[in-house]
Amino acid sequence: MWGVSDVITSSQGALVRIGAFVVAAAAVGVVGRYLAVPAVAHAVRVRNTDNPALVRAVRSYARVVVVAVAFLAGLVAAGFGAVLTKSAVVAAAASVVIGVAGRETLGNVVAGAFLVADPDFGVGDHIAWNNREGSVEAVDFRVTRVRTTADEVVTVPNSTLATAEIRNPYSRGRYRLTEEVEVRPRDVERASEILRETAAADDRVLDDPAPSVSASGFGESRVALSVLLWVGDPDHGAVWEVKDSFHRRVAERFAESDITLNPPKGRTVTLRTGDAHPIVDALTRERAP
Numbered sequence: 010m011w012g013v014s015d016v017i018t019s020s021q022g023a024l025v026r027i028g029a030f031v032v033a034a035a036a037v038g039v040v041g042r043y044l045a046v047p048a049v050a051h052a053v054r055v056r057n058t059d060n061p062a063l064v065r066a067v068r069s070y071a072r073v074v075v076v077a078v079a080f081l082a083g084l085v086a087a088g089f090g091a092v093l094t095k096s097a098v099v100a101a102a103a104s105v106v107i108g109v110a111g112r113e114t115l116g117n118v119v120a121g122a123f124l125v126a127d128p129d130f131g132v133g134d135h136i137a138w139n140n141r142e143g144s145v146e147a148v149d150f151r152v153t154r155v156r157t158t159a160d161e162v163v164t165v166p167n168s169t170l171a172t173a174e175i176r177n178p179y180s181r182g183r184y185r186l187t188e189e190v191e192v193r194p195r196d197v198e199r200a201s202e203i204l205r206e207t208a209a210a211d212d213r214v215l216d217d218p219a220p221s222v223s224a225s226g227f228g229e230s231r232v233a234l235s236v237l238l239w240v241g242d243p244d245h246g247a248v249w250e251v252k253d254s255f256h257r258r259v260a261e262r263f264a265e266s267d268i269t270l271n272p273p274k275g276r277t278v279t280l281r282t283g284d285a286h287p288i289v290d291a292l293t294r295e296r297a298p
Contacts, residue, residue, distance in 0.1 A: 033079075033086030046072055050067060132148065134177050190234050204220075204259060205221070238255070
């Protein structure tokens with residue numbers, strides 16, 4: 010049976026183990042957080058000056074690694090290192106947790122690492138995926154936060170973006186707008202001139218390549234004109250402002266030049282000789298002497 014001295018000895022041993030765990034874990038944690046993490050983040054920043062998302066992600070991942078290493082160091086200092094390396098039960102439990110509970114989470118973590126390492130994907134970019142679009146606000150361990158055009162913040166699992174087709178329409182320094190209008194055949198030349206002048210008058214539209222207008226098709230009593238113009242230094246707001254301004258000024262110029270925008274379709278009515286029609290009968294009676 011245990012006596013008082015045995016209880017005291019056991020308590021002292023437990024306190025020593027706890028103290029060793031706290032000291033070791035704190036020491037490793039402090040060194041890692043204030044020395045290792047900043048050093049790693051600085052190294053990544055020097056090599057990726059134009060990708061702040063990657064720097065933030067690496068800093069976050071490094072902090073998680075430091076916490077894990079500090080915890081393991083504390084266990085080793087407390088005398089549980091042998092148990093961790095030799096216990097089949099611990100290994101089996103860890104395998105089950107990682108394989109079942111953490112499978113999806115780990116998949117998102119890995120996908121997030123690939124996303125932040127992609128030079129064409131970063132915080133502030135306007136992206137489109139799976140019939141949705143918005144601006145990337147943050148890339149976290151599990152999800153990416155995107156602010157949509159409706160000013161809603163959507164959290165998208167990293168694995169979804171990693172496996173989807175992502176478009177980054179404004180990443181190349183210019184964006185092509187394609188607009189189409191329809192006019193009467195007699196107004197084609199004048200309308201084409203107005204469209205080119207209106208597009209070129211906007212300072213946000215590039216001179217090289219210059220705006221162009223081409224006849225893209227025929228309709229019933231009208232001709233379709235396709236306008237191509239390139240917006241420089243584009244973002245989602247700027248592109249829509251250029252588009253809105255172009256529409257307003259074209260409508261105004263067309264009205265001044267008496268050009269009908271998107272004229273109604275023509276209709277031809279053919280009557281067979283001898284057929285009775287109320288409208289034809291009425292006109293005949295009006296013209297009769």
